[in-house]
Amino acid sequence: MRTSERHTRPDDARPDLVGARMRRFRTERGLTLRGLAARSGLSIGFLSQVERGVSSIGLTALNSVAAALDRPVAEFFDDGSAPAEEVPPARLPTHFTLTRAASGATEYVSGQQTYRMLSDRGPNLVLEPMLVHIAPGGRRDEAYGHGGEEFAYVVSGELLYEVDGVEHRLYPGDSLHLRSNAPHRLYNDTDEVTTVVSVVTPRLF
Template structure:
């Protein structure tokens, strides 16, 4: 399935919005790009490209930026006059599990060529972030990035180029990869079809 022109426009709009919100929050905090780079562990050049809508940023890297700017990740995906939905109250939820029904729908976030579909409701003491990730062809490769936690990816369809500590691994349907996220890593779809991946990361992003 090739990416359509309409999908490209949607992806680019989402990418530009994330970058614009990043710039807004950074300036509100009185941070320079250099200061944000120091606090997030990402390069000045990459952050500049994200802010200008040239490059997309993955959710785990965005989580580091959000922490540096003291903002929830969800706020980067909403226009200023469209408030992000408040987090679901967890006081009345059981500590040990959540149950998410398919018919309840799922929250989706779009950054550049990548759509993240969250698979689990919030739980007060749960640390895994399970997602279905759709990666459209093309786009720029995001910067290799290390962060706290662990990361698991299972390819459902398509192909995925996954770079870990400078070494590229091509994953096919049924292949999986599990790593300590502190190792610099990045992923990319260099084919002409959408790649679908089940991904689980820690810590939770939302």
């Protein structure tokens, strides 16, 4: 059983919402874009585009920004509405979680991508499994490397996955698994939504 649940509605998750939060948190810490770039490993130009709502940012890159600003990733999506009703905490086993479809799922929207969390939190678990819907078009995120591993399995649609500057086109049933320190980015260049099962480490939320 999850201890709390936050839902981000598509109409609240404007493409510029995450960027606006990023700018606010950065200025509150007295950081320049150059300072945030140095701490997060992302370029000044890309961070500027995200803050202005010109580009979106993937969850793994946002995780580095959040760490640099000492903020939880979830705070970049909070729309300021009333918090979700707290569910009484349950005693969780240390070795597994069980997530029922009927319990609902938390979703986060960043630009062209909607992330649906597929697993409740587990005290000693490190994987972050997600169902990701990637809308067509939009701007390509900046290629970015980070710690951990990343796995993507295409359920429907097509996906361009660039690793170390080489593009790989994935179709339904195709998958890709990499050490995430290799610069990588993904993009949907078709006219339809692409759905991907994605598993990353470490956990983002």
